[in-house]
Amino acid sequence: MKWRCVLLQRRLPEYLDGELTGFWSRLIKAHLETCPQCQQELEALAQVVQALKAAPVEDPGPEFWAQFNREMHLKLVQTAHEAETSPAPAPKWQFRIPLYLGAPALAVLLLWAIMHFTAAERPVLIQQPQMTQAPTQTLPVPLDEQVEESYALVTMDEGAGAAEMDEDLTTLDLDPVLAQLTEKEREALLKKLRSQEKDGSCVTLPSSVSWA
Amino acid sequence: MTDYQLVARAQDGELPAFEELVRKYQREVYGLACRLVSDAEEARDLTQQAFLQAFVHIRSFRQQAQFRTWLFRIAINQCYSYLKNRRKFGDMVDADEVTLTADESPERDLVTQEERRRLYAALARLPAKQRAVITLKVEQGLSYEEISQVLGGTAGAARVNYCQALKTLKKYLKGENDYEMAVRTAPAAVARIPRR
Numbered sequence: 001m002k003w004r005c006v007l008l009q010r011r012l013p014e015y016l017d018g019e020l021t022g023f024w025s026r027l028i029k030a031h032l033e034t035c036p037q038c039q040q041e042l043e044a045l046a047q048v049v050q051a052l053k054a055a056p057v058e059d060p061g062p063e064f065w066a067q068f069n070r071e072m073h074l075k076l077v078q079t080a081h082e083a084e085t086s087p088a089p090a091p092k093w094q095f096r097i098p099l100y101l102g103a104p105a106l107a108v109l110l111l112w113a114i115m116h117f118t119a120a121e122r123p124v125l126i127q128q129p130q131m132t133q134a135p136t137q138t139l140p141v142p143l144d145e146q147v148e149e150s151y152a153l154v155t156m157d158e159g160a161g162a163a164e165m166d167e168d169l170t171t172l173d174l175d176p177v178l179a180q181l182t183e184k185e186r187e188a189l190l191k192k193l194r195s196q197e198k199d200g201s202c203v204t205l206p207s208s209v210s211w212a
Numbered sequence: 213m214t215d216y217q218l219v220a221r222a223q224d225g226e227l228p229a230f231e232e233l234v235r236k237y238q239r240e241v242y243g244l245a246c247r248l249v250s251d252a253e254e255a256r257d258l259t260q261q262a263f264l265q266a267f268v269h270i271r272s273f274r275q276q277a278q279f280r281t282w283l284f285r286i287a288i289n290q291c292y293s294y295l296k297n298r299r300k301f302g303d304m305v306d307a308d309e310v311t312l313t314a315d316e317s318p319e320r321d322l323v324t325q326e327e328r329r330r331l332y333a334a335l336a337r338l339p340a341k342q343r344a345v346i347t348l349k350v351e352q353g354l355s356y357e358e359i360s361q362v363l364g365g366t367a368g369a370a371r372v373n374y375c376q377a378l379k380t381l382k383k384y385l386k387g388e389n390d391y392e393m394a395v396r397t398a399p400a401a402v403a404r405i406p407r408r
Contacts, residue, residue, distance in 0.1 A: 013375045017349075019356075048382045052350045055328045057243040060252070065238065068256065072234055075264055076227060083268070 004031065005038050012042050016049060215279045222270050230270065234263050237280060240352060241287045247347040248291040249298075250336050258294055262287035277361055281354070284362045288344055295340055334384035342377035349374050 008028050014020045015028050032039050178186055213232070221229035241262055245255035265286050266273075273282055335343055344363060348354045354362070359370040 010375060013378050014371065044382050044386075045378055048378055048385060049350060051327065051331050051385070052346065052381075055331050056351055057246040059239065060242075064256075068238065068260070069231075069235065072238075072260055072263060073231065075260060076230065076234075076267055079264055079267060080225075080227060 002035075005035060009038060009041055012038070012045055016042070016046055216275060219270065219273065219275060219279050222267075223273070230267055233279065237283055238263070240280075241283060243351060244284060244287055244344075244347055245291055247335065247351070248288065248340060248343055249294055250332065254294060258290045259287065262290045265290070278358070281358050281361045284348065284352070284354075288362060291344075292340060330385060334381055337384050338377060338380060342373060342380065345370060345373045346377045346381065 008031050011020060011024055011028060015025065020028070032042065178189070181189065215233070215236075218229045218233050218236075222233065238259060242255055242259045245258045245262070246252060249255055249258065262283065266283055269286075273279070335346075338346070341363065345359060348359050348362060349356075356367040356370040356374070359374075360367045363370065363373075
């Protein structure tokens with residue numbers, strides 16, 4: 001058998017059905033005129049198709065179909081009744097809830113756990129009182145905070161006063177200053193002056209000596 | 213009423229609409245089942261099962277394909293399942309016993325009967341898929357595209373299957389002829405020849 005016959009015999013069933021396109025149809029038609037072998041093959045296939053068409057499954061008759069339809073009706077009614085009485089299948093979305101919400105829930109849980117356990121170790125930022133800024137708050141604050149704030153203000157004032165004293169000690173006339181101070185403050189000031197006198201950073205003042 | 217309307221009404225739960233579809237396609241489905249399982253009683257049961265399956269799943273049918281091809285697909289799956297079980301449990305049907313008609317008329321031509329028997333025997337030897345392709349193509353008149361929707365695969369694969377099935381059937385029929393001619397001429401010698 002030639003290669004052309006092999007190629008074209010694959011298309012013979014379609015040629016029989018008339019489903020081939022123009023090109024293949026013309027090609028096979030031209031080939032069949034010259035090739036008796038392919039003609040034989042085509043006739044044999046046509047006989048098979050003809051035999052199949054000539055021997056269909058015979059109709060069993062009206063009685064058969066009447067019985068068939070009666071049985072079918074009973075089965076359909078029964079199936080419909082079972083479908084109505086049986087509980088409805090759970091919708092798919094009910095099973096999808098954990099799938100959809102599981103991952104976000106886990107993420108939230110992890111985030112909370114991380115924040116909760118790392119909060120104790122987190123460095124606390126404490127605002128230092130600003131020394132140069134004068135307190136101008138007028139809003140009412142709790143009692144504890146007022147006490148702390150007043151204490152802070154006192155220390156700030158004391159620091160500022162000491163600084164001023166350090167600057168002015170050399171030129172300051174101590175007598176009016178000492179007269180305004182209390183006993184305790186006076187002693188502290190004189191103590192400081194004496195320590196500075198020992199260091200040599202301060203000269204002896206007659207008024208202070210007289211006070212001593 | 214068209215299939216589309218009947219299916220839509222059946223999807224709404226109207227039993228008479230589905231029964232109308234049953235009456236419309238019962239012969240085609242029964243013929244297909246007969247060809248595939250070669251047993252009239254089983255074919256009737258399988259046809260009923262196929263319709264019941266279609267009824268149960270009618271709501272999931274979205275009418276993107278024809279109802280007919282969808283029904284054929286269900287029927288063929290039922291037949292495949294039956295054939296699988298039969299093969300598993302070794303219940304083979306003898307081709308000589310295949311009677312696809314309910315009652316044989318006595319005036320039937322003997323030659324025609326013989327030809328029919330040979331044809332059924334040859335068909336029974338074909339693989340189930342090739343039998344399905346031949347039946348859908350020749351008897352139901354489906355196109356290759358529709359056959360591919362019923363059996364799966366592509367239209368090209370359906371065409372190749374059909375060509376192969378026709379050639380195999382031709383070979384079997386020719387083999388039967390040769391065998392019978394040999395039986396008539398030399399029965400003693402042929403008795404030793406294996407049939408397959």
